[in-house]
Amino acid sequence: MEDATVDYLMDNTIGKWDAEMLKGVLIPAEYTCKSGYKFLKDLVENLGDGNQSEEDKNFWKGIWPMEIPNKYKNLLWRACRNSLPTKQNLVRQTIIQSPSCDRCSLQAEDTAEDTLHALWSCTSLNEVWVGDRWNFCSRIRFADFKELCNWVLENGKPLELFAIQVWSIWNQRNKLRLNQPCCLTKELQKMAEDTWNEIRRHNLKLNRFSSSPTHQILWTAPAPDSYKINYAGALSTTDNKSGIGIVVRDYHGEVIASLIQQLDQAYQPVEVEAMAASKAVEFGSELGLQRAIIEGDSAVVVKSLTSKEFGLTPYAQLLNDVSLFSGSYSQLTYSHVKRDGNKVAHSLARLALTIQSFTVWMEDVSSCTLPFVQADLAAL
Numbered sequence: 001m002e003d004a005t006v007d008y009l010m011d012n013t014i015g016k017w018d019a020e021m022l023k024g025v026l027i028p029a030e031y032t033c034k035s036g037y038k039f040l041k042d043l044v045e046n047l048g049d050g051n052q053s054e055e056d057k058n059f060w061k062g063i064w065p066m067e068i069p070n071k072y073k074n075l076l077w078r079a080c081r082n083s084l085p086t087k088q089n090l091v092r093q094t095i096i097q098s099p100s101c102d103r104c105s106l107q108a109e110d111t112a113e114d115t116l117h118a119l120w121s122c123t124s125l126n127e128v129w130v131g132d133r134w135n136f137c138s139r140i141r142f143a144d145f146k147e148l149c150n151w152v153l154e155n156g157k158p159l160e161l162f163a164i165q166v167w168s169i170w171n172q173r174n175k176l177r178l179n180q181p182c183c184l185t186k187e188l189q190k191m192a193e194d195t196w197n198e199i200r201r202h203n204l205k206l207n208r209f210s211s212s213p214t215h216q217i218l219w220t221a222p223a224p225d226s227y228k229i230n231y232a233g234a235l236s237t238t239d240n241k242s243g244i245g246i247v248v249r250d251y252h253g254e255v256i257a258s259l260i261q262q263l264d265q266a267y268q269p270v271e272v273e274a275m276a277a278s279k280a281v282e283f284g285s286e287l288g289l290q291r292a293i294i295e296g297d298s299a300v301v302v303k304s305l306t307s308k309e310f311g312l313t314p315y316a317q318l319l320n321d322v323s324l325f326s327g328s329y330s331q332l333t334y335s336h337v338k339r340d341g342n343k344v345a346h347s348l349a350r351l352a353l354t355i356q357s358f359t360v361w362m363e364d365v366s367s368c369t370l371p372f373v374q375a376d377l378a379a380l
């Protein structure tokens with residue numbers, strides 16, 4: 001089970017995970033052109049004090065420590081936020097006409113496929129949610145998937161197994177829709193349990209060899225009237241490409257916007273960092289931010305930005321845009337953070353190496369980056 005920890009999953013299977021995301025399996029809300037800026041700017045203006053409740057934060061804190069690969073946590077989180085492309089959501093977006101659940105319609109029933117139905121209450125899933133653990137399935141009615149998740153969390157049910165089973169159901173549902181070979185519904189529970197056991201065995205082995213917790217420099221939130229823009233660069237000399245990742249967050253640690261950009265050659269590390277910093281200033285300016293902290297983990301670049309001695313550096317022209325856009329802010333400061341405090345931007349920069357199109361997400365990041373955002377949030 002080579003992808004049984006967060007890091008293994010990120011490093012070894014990022015290409016596969018991204019492809020999954022791009023197929024639209026997970027995220028419906030992607031913007032792939034600069035015109036998204038206008039929308040983002042409006043969004044920033046309307047966000048006010050941020051919108052994540054204490055309940056949401058606590059809920060995520062329950063999900064995040066699960067020792068299972070990210071893909072399971074991600075799906076659970078997306079399901080709770082009702083951002084999976086269920087048929088009902090696709091109808092809402094006027095992409096399809098009928099919200100009827102494919103599974104039930106085969107059994108001559110006709111129920112709209114919302115998230116709760118797709119993953120839990122569809123009658124065809126009765127053979128998946130069986131046994132002592134899940135016998136509340138027929139007893140308790142839940143208003144939505146998040147309520148179900150909360151119940152599982154609060155009643156001491158194995159949330160990890162729940163997450164794996166939910167993922168298996170969604171994965172099988174997608175394969176069925178695409179006419180791809182997949183297992184039978186009645187086999188899903190056993191397969192999820194096997195996966196869970198395998199992951200636990202693997203974790204046990206890892207924990208036995210792991211050392212004591214290392215000291216980490218964590219991401220910190222900006223002041224309430226300010227935003228923090230983290231940037232990072234990544235390189236692939238094999239593919240002769242560079243990537244830039246940027247994330248804008250408010251004082252709650254909530255993502256306001258993020259972007260990735262691929263560059264068609266492998267620059268020097270410091271050059272990519274400089275270009276990422278420059279893009280970060282531009283992005284914040286386009287979003288109409290007034291006060292912002294531009295934060296990266298290259299000490300050299302941060303020093304240049306702070307001292308404004310761009311002209312003396314070999315990458316001077318790469319920082320030109322900084323002068324161009326910094327004027328639109330009422331306050332702009334530069335900050336250096338250790339790499340551990342800049343994981344979200346790094347994850348995005350690595351993603352940029354695999355995706356050619358300039359991509360902006362509103363109020364969101366890519367699914368493979370989400371765990372890093374949540375880790376920062378949980379540590380605030």
Ligand SMILES: [Zn+2]
Nearest residue numbers: 101103104122
């Ligand atoms: Zn159904």
